[in-house]
Amino acid sequence: MRYAVIGVTALVCTSALADFTATPTEARAIAKEAYLYGFPIVEMYKTMYTQAVDGSGPNFKAPFNQIGNTAMVFTPKDTAFVTPNSDTPYSFAWLDLRAEPVVLTLPPVESNRYYSVQLIDLYTQNFDYLGTRTTGNKGGNFLIAGPNWKGQPPAKIDRVVHSESDIAYALYRTQLFSTEDLAAVKKIQQGYLVTPLSQFEEGSSAKAAPPIQWPRPEPQMSETSDLFRYLNFMLAFAPPEASERDLLKRFSTIGIEPGRDFDPDALKAEQRQALEAGIADGKAEFADFKKTQVDTHKVSSGDLFGDRQHLKNNYLYRYAGANMGIFGNSADEAAYLGYFVDNQGTPVDASKHNYTLHFNKGALPPANAFWSLTMYDGATKLLVDNPLDRYLINSRMLPQLKPDVDGGLTLYVQNASPGKDKESNWLPAPKGPFYGVLRIYLPKPEVGNGQWKLPLLTPVDL
Known part of the structure; x- marks a missing residue:
């Protein structure tokens, strides 16, 4: 039975593994593809869960459609994600765009201070930017909409940005000049606002999206076939992209499909072995790629991070970016x-x-x-x-x-x-x-x- 994340209070389903039709040889090759494709999405889920879902956890920042600020530089005690940047105190806003868009308000910032808002879809693709380079330091109101929104923006909106997915991440960076500058950074952060469109626009209203039962992350979830369970869950928050329909059809032959349950324990031994072998193949391809292309600077970070048009569905590049420094900036x-x-x-x-x-x-x-x-x-x-x-x-x-x-x-x-x-x-x-x-x-x-x-x-x- 299929289930939809959108429009339900909890996820109730039966296993999709009855649809596992690939032979072991086919499954190994498909699992390699699916692992490279899905790893960034599942790594993003880990960060989202700690920052926006697990309110009692040490790395919680703010609920969805609210902003959390870190008015201090990162230190070794900060473990929410790898390869953190300690020059620019972060602000974090996880966006649930299912019911309606949200408006990000930026304050004016002095001209000699760099700041940015990196907008990231659930694939870890940087679908747009706000801030010094793209919109300047004058501030403004920016509407972020999900893939299905077709409305008209209010007059006070300076720009409309569309996300491929209904879950998106706004990652803010505010340049810190010195430790004595923390008070100034904190004041700027207080001017960062996240407002649902119905609250921003007087006289407007929107029906709340139903709650979601988020599965708790598990140890090693990105390293084994358990990854595919979380991948199926997250893919339900985005309509299939046209260029990936054939790929997703191929994935479905090993039980990977948006909004479907995936239970590795329900697999036959040879099926599970094929999936694990495919994952090992993906890891080996990345290890060789890193050694021969990244470490030698033949491939740069600018190749690994960007929007879908820039990445051209190069899933090894996207995997490498997420593995070595998730949420890295685009080349510009x-x-x-x-x-x-x-x-x-x-x-x-x-x-x-x-x-x-x-x-x-x-x-x-x-x-x-x-x-x-x-x-x-x-x-x-x-x-x-x-x-x-x-x-x-x-x-x-x-x-x-x-x-x-x-x-x-x-x-x-x-x-x-x-x-x-x-x-x-x-x-x-x-x-x-x-x-x-x-x-x-x-x-x-x-x-x-x-x-x-x-x-x-x-x-x-x-």
């Missing part, structure tokens, strides 16, 4: 350059080497807003605890950094202090594997066209 908004290996192509490990990173004179990262290099633990993908409480080095810190004699800049990336005379330029690393991410906000053209060359980490024997 920010460039992300990863330091996973050194200048010899060897994975970086601060228990084996110290490292230097040298920028030639006049060759710092070219940004119209700002740049930042952040350190992450290779195992947890979180920020690294250290005695300086320093998780990054950014362009705002340049007056405090010590330049080289020739006018260049050398950073020391290592676990132990390089000495008091060099500590201003020290980016602390864990005593083990790590990676760094260089973020360039509003990158200049020379970043994308290759004119500016990324300097590499140079190992120094301990």
